Structure formats: C-alpha cells, structure tokens
Amino acid sequence: MKPLLLVTGAAGRVGRLLRPVLAERYALRLLDLADPGASAQEEAILGDLADPAMARRAVAGAAGVLHLAGLVGPDFGFEATLRPNYLGLVTLLEACRAARCPRFVFASSHHVVGLHAAADAPFDAAAPLAPDGFYGLSKAFGEAACGLYARRFAMPTLIIRIGNADPEVADARRARMWVSARDLAALVDIGMTAQGLACETVYGVSRASDPLFADAAAARLGYRPRDDSRDHHAAGFRPSAALGPADGADRVGGFFATRPLPHPGEP
Numbered sequence: 001m002k003p004l005l006l007v008t009g010a011a012g013r014v015g016r017l018l019r020p021v022l023a024e025r026y027a028l029r030l031l032d033l034a035d036p037g038a039s040a041q042e043e044a045i046l047g048d049l050a051d052p053a054m055a056r057r058a059v060a061g062a063a064g065v066l067h068l069a070g071l072v073g074p075d076f077g078f079e080a081t082l083r084p085n086y087l088g089l090v091t092l093l094e095a096c097r098a099a100r101c102p103r104f105v106f107a108s109s110h111h112v113v114g115l116h117a118a119a120d121a122p123f124d125a126a127a128p129l130a131p132d133g134f135y136g137l138s139k140a141f142g143e144a145a146c147g148l149y150a151r152r153f154a155m156p157t158l159i160i161r162i163g164n165a166d167p168e169v170a171d172a173r174r175a176r177m178w179v180s181a182r183d184l185a186a187l188v189d190i191g192m193t194a195q196g197l198a199c200e201t202v203y204g205v206s207r208a209s210d211p212l213f214a215d216a217a218a219a220r221l222g223y224r225p226r227d228d229s230r231d232h233h234a235a236g237f238r239p240s241a242a243l244g245p246a247d248g249a250d251r252v253g254g255f256f257a258t259r260p261l262p263h264p265g266e267p
Ligand SMILES: NC(=O)c1ccc[n+]([C@@H]2O[C@H](COP(=O)([O-])OP(=O)(O)OC[C@H]3O[C@@H](n4cnc5c(N)ncnc54)[C@H](O)[C@@H]3O)[C@@H](O)[C@H]2O)c1
Pocket: 008, 009, 010, 011, 012, 013, 014, 015, 031, 032, 033, 034, 047, 048, 049, 050, 067, 068, 069, 070, 071, 072, 083, 084, 088, 107, 108, 109, 110, 161, 162, 163, 164, 165, 166
C-alpha cells in the first residue's frame, strides 16, 4: 500500500501540477478551501486548515504532510496573511504534533530572500533573510515555525524555498529559479524519505544557466534535478532586455520587490 500524503492547498497551481507526479508514490489526501477536483484515487477534504478540528482530521493517519496552502502574492497587507499563513500553519503543525506525524514538507518561497540584489547571486540557504513583502515575511515566520516543531518535537522537516513553479518559464528572471513539477516532486520525496533528516532548508529549483541559488544542501540530501529551465521557455518568453523597472529584475524577488507595500490596517 502507498503511504498516505496529506497535500494542503491541493487545489492551487502547484498542487495541481504536483499531484499526478506524487500519485505515483503516494496515496493523496487533499485539503483546500476550494474544490481540488479530486480523482477517483484521491481523497478530498474541503475546509480551512486554521480550524483545529479540520487540521486534526486532515492529518489523521498520514505518513507525512506537504503544506502548500496559503495566501500567495505581492499585494497583500499584513492582516490578510495572518489566518492562512500564520494561524493556519501553526494549527496544522499542532495537529501534526498531536498525531506524531512522521514527516513535514513546507512550501516556502524565494521571496524570503527577495530583496537581495540579483547581481549578488548565487545564494545558499544560509543567506540572511530579506523578505520582499508581507507574503515573504509570512514565509519567514513559517520557516521559523517549522524549525520550532521539527526540533522540539523531533518531526523530520524539509523546508523548500520554491523558485518559480509555473508550467513554463515566462522570463529571464524566472529562468534563473524555475522548477519543473517532477524536480519539485523529487524534493518532496526527499522530505518524505531522507534518512537522518531533522530540519533542513533547500531551494526548490531545476537546473539553469545563471542560477540565483546554489543548492549544496539539496545535493547533500540526494537531489539531482533532471530538468533545465532553458528547455522550457514559454512561447512569449521575455529575455532580460525586455524586462523593465516594474519587473524588478535586479532583485531576487522581481516584481514582488517593487510593488507598493500596504500599511497595516489598509486593505
Ligand atoms: N507558484 C509558485 O511559483 C510558487 C513559488 C514559490 C512558493 N510557492 C508556494 O507554494 C504554495 C502553493 O502555491 P500556488 O502557486 O499553488 O498558490 P495558489 O494560490 O494557487 O494555491 C494556494 C491554495 O491554498 C488554498 N488555501 C489558502 N488558505 C487556505 C486555508 N486556510 N485552508 C485551506 N486551504 C487554503 C487556496 O484555496 C489555494 O487553492 C504556496 O505556499 C506558495 O507560497 C509557489
């Protein structure tokens, strides 16, 4: 029998791309606020992971959790991120602690280091945090929360700072941090199976010609990316010459680093 993997945020873009790949190795239970369009082989739970009863139900019997759910984007104010990205994550981690969940994989983001100058690349996982907005800030909290639960409660945890997981590579900045679905799924698999894993942070990226991230930590865990962003340019791929100031190509976080940041209290 395949091990049961809970995928939160399974109705989202990354969840939909990963599920067919992950289904080869895992029985999937999906949790989302939105209908994930479950296949006959998948089990779906519709609900809010910030609800403790919902989180407990979702985690029950799982061999591990892939936590994708959250509010994602450059324009949100602080308050909007509180329930999904702070309370939701801690509620889920609490459910995992109570159930002695054997593995936890957290979808973090390169936006935790988004304000670093792209010219200073490549960065490794020891680069100082430099979130580029309230979304990146919430991921920095998420990484710390995962560290707390992993270390205090001995829950093997992999934090994956995903680069860009779109189906194809849209532009020159994303080409430096794109990840294919099968490479990202391979990292999830490492999080589920790596021996001796305590709490490790890696970048979720495929191969690239001028990478923003140099990922020795992932390689140590056995990650060997099979895909290269150069082979997956979208039809309308924009080279660096076509990127303007609004694209924020001089920052790791790109346009996330250029948008106005709402003051707390503003919508
Ligand atoms: N797409 C990328 O390129 C990318 C890059 C870096 C990091 N990530 C991370 O990967 C994860 C998935 O990204 P995505 O692009 O699929 O985002 P998405 O917005 O498409 O999907 C997120 C999903 O989470 C669900 N969700 C939000 N709050 C919830 C809650 N309280 N309870 C249950 N479900 C909830 C939403 O309904 C949605 O379906 C996110 O955590 C994101 O930060 C994605």
